[in-house]
């Protein structure tokens with residue numbers, strides 16, 4: 001079956017992409033980089049973080065570029081004030097659910113959330129941190145899982161399921177919140193896990 005090419009504009013630049021391309025990749029084809037967090041190349045994006053928001057002419061609300069299909073004639077704006085404000089709000093909301101102990105964190109300096117906050121000039125949170133503390137899972141020598149820091153991007157779920165074909169990790173309800181659980185129990189040692197470490201490799 002032949003794949004049709006479609007033409008759209010990204011920041012007033014015309015770009016031609018195969019039908020089925022998402023706005024994020026269409027922008028990349030036009031040389032425009034859109035920030036992302038939950039999106040990871042090669043795995044299905046959950047479209048949950050909303051860091052990749054863009055403005056599409058005719059759409060009432062900002063749209064997440066990573067899960068929005070590009071369509072013929074679409075006019076996308078990636079750098080308007082509205083877009084920047086929306087993305088900033090997305091990051092602030094994630095930070096409101098995240099401990100602010102970067103200096104004591106093993107991922108200090110290799111954290112995509114920290115990097116995004118820095119890029120956006122966010123130095124303080126407007127929302128109080130109110131998450132209930134979850135015990136850190138150190139039950140295996142392979143992986144330390146600190147779910148207090150989880151932003152529910154589900155990259156780990158996708159890589160475990162779709163790429164490694166193991167399917168150990170999955171989202172589950174815990175009180176009012178969702179957590180990414182391992183197997184049927186609380187801790188990784190109780191789960192079927194091949195200790196490949198891919199979940200930690202993709203964790204932002």
Ligand code: FES
Pocket residue numbers: 035036037038039045046047048049050051052053064065066067
């Ligand atoms: Fe698009 Fe998270 S990167 S919603």
